[in-house]
Amino acid sequence: MEQSTFTPANYKSDQSVRWCPGCGDHAVLNSLHKAMANIGIAPHKTAVISGIGCSSRLPYYMNTYGFHTIHGRAAAIATGFKVANPEMTVWQISGDGDGLAIGGNHFIHAVRRNIDLNIILFNNKIYGLTKGQYSPTSDRGFVSKSSPYGTTEDPFIPAELVFGARGNFFARSIDVELAISQEVLAAAALHKGASVVEMLTNCVIFNNGIHNFITDRENRAERTIHLVHGEKMLFGKEKNKGLVRDGFLLKAVELGKDGYTIDDVLVHDAHTQSNFLHQQLAMMDGHELPLAIGIIRDVEAPTYNDEIDHQVATVRAKKGFNTLRDMILAGETWEVK
C-alpha cells in the first residue's frame, strides 16, 4: 500500500463527541479515524451513513460526507448512495437494534446483494438511546426495562445472519482491542462487496460489562482467538492452545497434551469459498471455544454496483442511443405531416 497522505485528524469533524464518558463507541471512532488515514481514501471520497441510535451519531464526528438518517434504514440509503455514486467509499454505521431489529430486512438484503458497503455493526446488546430495553442480540432470559422477568426469546448471532445471507466478508473486534479494530476496519474498506464488521461495544450506562466474560483482562487471552489468514489458529497467554478439527466440529487443545502438536492446529483460510468452517469459527462464544476476532471470512465475489455499471456500459454500447429521443424513435412510430 502506498503511503497515505492523510492523518486521523483529517477525518475528524469539529463537533464535540457526545457519547457518555467510558462508552465503547469512542474507541471504535478513534480506530475508524486511524483506519481511514491508513488506507488513505480522501475524506471527500468517503461517505458515512447511519441509522438511529447512540452509535448512529457517528457521522457527525467525521469530516467526510455524512448522513444521519432514520431508524433501521441506513443500509437501504447507503445502497442507493453507492449505486448512484460508485466512486465513493461508503460506510454504514448501525447498532444491534438499528441494524438487526427494525433494519433487519435491509441488513440481510444488503449482504445478499453484495453491495460494496463497509458495514460496522456496533453490538452492545442493548437499546441505549431509549434507555435500556433488550435488543435482538440480548441473551435469552436477559432482564431489562422491557423484559423485567427476563426475555423469552433467543437472540440473533450477527455472524450467523451474515452467513445465512451468503455474506462474503465478516470480521469481529472488541472496542478495547484498538489494533485489531483498525486491522479489520481497513480490511473491510479494501474488500469489494458488503463487508460486515461486528464491534462488541460496552454501554457503560445501561449494560455495563455485558462483554466482560470475553473482555476481562485476566481471561481475554484464553477466551478469544485472533484469527489471521494463513496463520495457525493459536490462542492463550502463552499461545500454547490451538484449534483442531474434531470430526465435523472444532476443538480447543493444549499443545503437548493428549498427543497434540503444532502440526494438528488448523491454519486460518479467510479466502476459501466454502463458509462451513468460517461459520463454525464465527459461532464460537468464548465458553468451550474462544470467541473469534479478526477477519473470519474475506472472499471475492461480484458486487451489485459493479454489475450494474457493467450492464449499463454493455447495453449502452450495444444500443448506441445518446438521448431519450433516439431510443423512442427506434421503436414503433408514425409520422403525421
Added chain:
Amino acid sequence: MLEKANVKSLDKVVVRFSGDSGDGMQLAGNIFTNVSAGVGNSVSTFPDYPAEVRAPQGSLSGVSGFQVSVGSGVHTPGDQCDVLVAMNPAALKQHVKFLKPNGVIIIDIDSFKEEGLKKAQFATDDPIKELGITAQVVEVPVTSMTKAALADSGMDNKSVLKCRNIFALGLVCWLFDRPLENAVRMLKNKFAKKPAVFEANAKVIQAGYDYGHNIHASVSTYTIETDNIKPGIYTDINGNTATAWGLIMASEKAGRPLFLGSYPITPATDILHELAKRKDLGVKACQMEDEIAGVCSAIGASFAGNLAVTSTSGPGLALKSEGIGLAVIAELPLVIIDVQRGGPSTGLPTKTEQTDLMQALYGRNGESPLAVVAPASPTDCFTMAFEASRIAIEHMTPVILLSDAFIGNGSSAWRIPEASEYPEIKCHYLPEEKKEGWKPYHRDPETLVRYWAIPGTEGLQHRLGGLEKDAVTSAISTDPVNHEKMVNLRREKVARIANDIPAQEVLCDADADTLLIGWGGTFGHLYTAAQELCKEGKKIAFSHFRYINPLPANTGEILAKYKKVIVAELNTGMFADYLQAKFPKTEIHRINKIQGQPFLVSEVVDQVKNIIEEK
C-alpha cells in the same frame, strides 16, 4: 348479419375486448390500438382487468376487459362501447353494461355451451334473453374457426386455444377496415422469440379477417376519420411509460443521472419495468427489498447527486412516509410517484381512484410540507414527471406526482417532443463565491432553497440528518425558536414554488357563472363533459388543476369570479376540502364517485346540470 350497405361514418368508435383473464384481451386491445394509431387516429385506452391474476377460468371474477376509443378528438376511452367482443358468457354478463343501446355484440358462440353458462351463473340456456339484451348480437364460432385454421399446425389444443383472441382481433380489424400488416408486425415483435407462436397467430389473424370478408360480416362499415393533429412523429404511449420517459428527459435536462428505487406494486410496476429497460440510456433502476428500501435507496441516491425517484401506489406511499419526511428535513430533491388505486388498505388494486390526495399532502409526522403535482392524461404524465423533477431539483424538495390507474394504464397517441421543447433544469449548486464558510442549510435568500453539494467534491464535505439543524451553523439544534424558524423556512420554501409554475387556465366559457373544477387524471372526462354542456347551451367554465401544492398563484382570483364552483373528483371530496380550507368564501359544490371506475361523461353532464339548476 347486417348487410354491408349500412354504412356509417363516425368520428370515433369505442371497442371493448372482453374475455377471460387468460384469453389475451389486453394484447388484442393493445394491437388494435396501435394499428389504429398507425393510421392516424387519436386513441385512448382503458384496460379493465381483474385483481386476481388468474381467477378460475370462465368465472365472473376472472373477466378482463380492454376498452379503446379511436378516431378524432378522442380525450377518453369512452363511457360506453359501440362494439363489445365477448369471448365467453361471463364476459358478456360482466361487460354488457358498458355497451351503448345501439351497439353491437360479437360473441364466441362456441363458448356459450352449458359449462360456460353455468360458470357464469346463468339460470337459463338463453343468456341473451336472460340479460335482456336487445342490441345486435353477432354469433361467431371463434373457437372452432381458430382450431380449423391451426388444424395442420401440429400445435397442442391448449396452444391453439390461446390464439382465439387474435382471431377475434382479425375480425375486428376487418370490421373497421384496419390493414393487417401493422398488426402482423406487432405480433412478430411480441413473439420474436417464439417463431412458431408467431406463425400461428399470423395465420389466425388472417383467418379472422377473411372470415369477416367471406361471410360479409358487417356491423356496418364504420369509417373512422383520421384526426387532424399537429405534424410530427408520433408513438402510442401509456401513462406509466410516459412518466418513465418524462423522468429521463428531466435527467438529460438537469445533467444528473437518473436513479429509481422501487418495489413492485399494481398499478405502478410498469414504471419500474420501463426504467429497468433503460440501462440503454444509463438509468439505474433498483428493485429493492420493500417499499421503504425503495424510497430510502432513492434518498441515498439523491444525497449522492442523482435525480432520484421512487414509484409506488397508495399502500406503498404509506410505507414510505417516514423516508419522505427525512427528505423534507434534509431538503433533498426526490420524486415520489404514486399511481393511485382504490383504497384503503389493499382495496381495489387494479382500479382507479383519487383518494391519496390527503395522504400526499399531509401523510407524514411533523410539519412536513412538500410539492404535489398531478398529470391530467396519459401523455401529460410525461410533462408532469418532468415538472416534478424540475421542481424537486430546482427547489431542493420532495415532490409527489399523483398519477392514477386510469391514466397510468391508459394510452394515447403522443407526438415525440424535441429536446429543445423542454427547458434546462438548473441544479442548485453552490456558487463559487459562497463556498467560503458555507454550511449545508444556507439558502438562496429569494427562493429559500439550500444548495446541492455533490459528494465527491473536495472541500464540500457536510453532514445531513433527520435531527433538526441550526439555521445558521447547520449543527444539531434543539433550540425552540430555531425549530420554529426552520419549520417556517421549509414551509415558505415550498410556498414560493408558486412563483415558478404556470398560471391556472380557464377553459370553455370563462364568462359563465359556474366553474367546473377537476384535478389529475379526470381531465379527459371532465373536459368532454364541459364541452358537451357548452354545446347544449349551458354556460360553464372549466379549470383543471395539475399543480396541487402549491396551487397556482392566480387560483384565488379565478375562484372569486364564479358564483358556483363545482369540484368533481374520484373520492369523497378531498380537493374540494383542500380548496375550501384555503378559500373559505367560495361556495363549493361536489361531484364525487368512489367506484374504482373513471367518471362517465354522461353522469358528470347530468350532475352539473342539476347543480346549475339548483337555486
